[in-house]
Amino acid sequence: MTDPLDAAILRVLAVDARATFAQIGQQVSLSAPAVKRRVDRMRADGVIRGYTVRLDPAALGWQTEAFVELYCQGSTSPATMRAAVEQYPEVVAASTVTGDVDLMVQVRARDMRHLEQVVERLAAEPFVSRTRSTVVLSALVRRPDVMP
């Protein structure tokens, strides 16, 4: 499905998704049209979901980040959790997890006051029985998805 050449192309795109097909081709020893065809195929196959910009959160006013663990009532469906949590622009990611906690939510806020408000609103969701927040002190590593 994705041979070593595809993987090499993805590595280049992971570092710079706006690289030209010719630039990518130079790094993987392929012509621009050959690269484009492979990229088009991976896009169609769903291996490539899209391209996005990497921003400096601090420069945009996001100063505070936290992991908020939600303990949910017994029979809350993932769909319900998702629908609720998706509404929050402050929610960067959310996953159902094993263990005591039911839902792990990553929140980005302007400051502590803002974070507090978001956590309060999350805690007030009907299916949430209690929350536990862990504030991020500093982000040491942040990598785009890589190959296995």
Add this chain to the structure above:
Amino acid sequence: MTDPLDAAILRVLAVDARATFAQIGQQVSLSAPAVKRRVDRMRADGVIRGYTVRLDPAALGWQTEAFVELYCQGSTSPATMRAAVEQYPEVVAASTVTGDVDLMVQVRARDMRHLEQVVERLAAEPFVSRTRSTVVLSALVRRPDVMP
């Protein structure tokens, strides 16, 4: 620093970082050169860190994801933690955090066996006193960085 027009441009780039300046311009009512100048400025200012591809982890063989909390020995510097954790290609993100836990590490592995190996290696790091892993059941929300 970033006016509403810049924010609009970033929103377009967040959805499709390979959009042409002309396409972006159409969505924000600006000419292509005007968009380019703003993008160049945000790039120079560090607001835009770069562009990356969004991949389907499962399609690439990453089937398992987990939050691994590391409890570290009293006086371990963030630099030490970072240097150690950065070595692992399986580590997607790592942050120092408040609370009992010292380091929150997000790991992506091929399968449970692979995850287990990674956790064991992390636990064997000299400064790690104990670990606690939470496996992701399903990713409900995953958003690129957005505006405050």
Add this chain to the structure above:
DNA sequence: TTTGAAAACACTTCGAC
């Protein structure tokens, strides 16, 4: 099937306004 070369088309980029 997949590739590379060439041509037509679109975008980027820069100077002038």
Add this chain to the structure above:
DNA sequence: GTCGAAGTGTTTTCAAA
């Protein structure tokens, strides 16, 4: 900020490995 021209990149076509 826009406009227009010159340089690049993209995309299609086609022939070959």
